[in-house]
Amino acid sequence: MAFRNVYHGTESIKTVEDRMFSRKETRVVDIGGVRIGGGNPVAIQSMCNTRTTDIAGSVEQIRRLQKAGCDIVRLTVPSFEAAEAFGEIRKQVGIPMVADIHFDYRMAIAAMEHGADKIRINPGNIGSKERVRAVVDCARERRIPIRVGVNSGSLEKALLEKYGGHVTAEGLVESALDKVHYIEALGYDNLVISIKSSDVLTSARAHLLIAEKTDHPLHVGITEAGTVWSGNIKSAMGLGMILSQGIGDTIRVSLSADPVEEVKSAKLILRTLGLRKKGVTVVSCPTCGRTNIDLIALANEVQTMVEEFDDKDLKVAVMGCVVNGPGEAREADIGIAGGIGEGLLIRKGEIIRKVPEKELLSVLREEIEKL
DSSP: OOOOOOOOTTSOHHHHHHHHTOOOOOOOEEETTEEESTTOOOEEEEEOOSOTTOHHHHHHHHHHHHHHTOSEEEEEOOSHHHHHHHHHHHHHOOSOEEEEOOSOHHHHHHHHHTTOSEEEEOGGGTOSHHHHHHHHHHHHHHTOOEEEEEETTSOOHHHHHHTTSSOOHHHHHHHHHHHHHHHHTTTOOOEEEEEEOSSHHHHHHHHHHHHTTOOSOEEEOOTTOOSHHHHHHHHHHHHHHHHTTTOOSEEEOOOSSOHHHHHHHHHHHHHHTTSOOOEEEEEEOOOOTTOOSOHHHHHHHHHHHHTTOTTOEEEEEEESOTTTHHHHTTTSSEEEEEOSSEEEEEETTEEEEEEEGGGHHHHHHHHHHHO
16 A cells, blocks of 8 residues: 555645645543544653652653653552552642553553553554453543554564564464454453554655554554654654654654654644644754854754743744845744854844844843733
8 A cells, every 4th residue: 555645737736735634533531631533633652661660760751741741641550569659659740641561461550550551552462351351441441542552573473474484464463463353352342552663664654554544543653763862853753754644643752862862853733733823833944054053052052942832833944144144034033043152033024123142042042021
């Protein structure tokens, strides 16, 4: 299956955009007050990398994640001690919490008893049907959603062999739907589906396939994407392809980094695709021989500074010289362009005033606060 051809010469750009981002209708699932599916905004998720038993450390990290814009956070629950700590953490934070469970069905039940808003399981590694039923019964009693997860590292041997001995999109989809049907047969359908691969094209194809076969909401991401540098590129490519097809109800950018970086990247991906309006977008030139200020440092300082203004919907330009700066910043709400020891403050392409170089950042902040 190829990606849909989204452009035809006779169509207007608006028609193409409407078709590209027309959201696939999925069921609504409530995760601790955050509703996904059914046309609700795409929710951002991340996962703590603290020990769940480190209550103070986990609470501190969750609060940073929430401040950065995270909607839902996940923690691992590998032991009863972790389940009890999960409950204590839940009392101290105001964000839905998901319990990540592997192998021991008792941890899923314990996590739900300690306030989990959702659980993430792979029924294939939970054990017997009786154990899966015990988890489902507990979830049903508390109306807790279950995320059914499968990724390229957990694909069953039989499906690997069926599809040529390696991970395929078709194998991921079949594995996920088998697990969904298994739980549905137990009389529960409050489900979210996750199918992930570290291979971008495999993930994209798998999501296109599964979107045609189910109306359960989809948790989307490129698993084990890598470092901030490589992981961001792979995640932006993969999530861009998937979300632009109208597929995806909640996302996680998986990075080998501080989880706050995952949230920052997810927000930018959604804003870039037009799926999240609030927030400041920074555009900056790549520098050249005309640049007479330290533009790279200045652009990074601006990027960090604007994270404080998540309630604003603005475009900020950081340009390296006065030759093209005003023109290139015309589409921005506010911007600065460097000179020799000074810079220009620009609003909608119009030069407002000259500013000493050392004052550029503070003056820009003042102007953003006014907007």
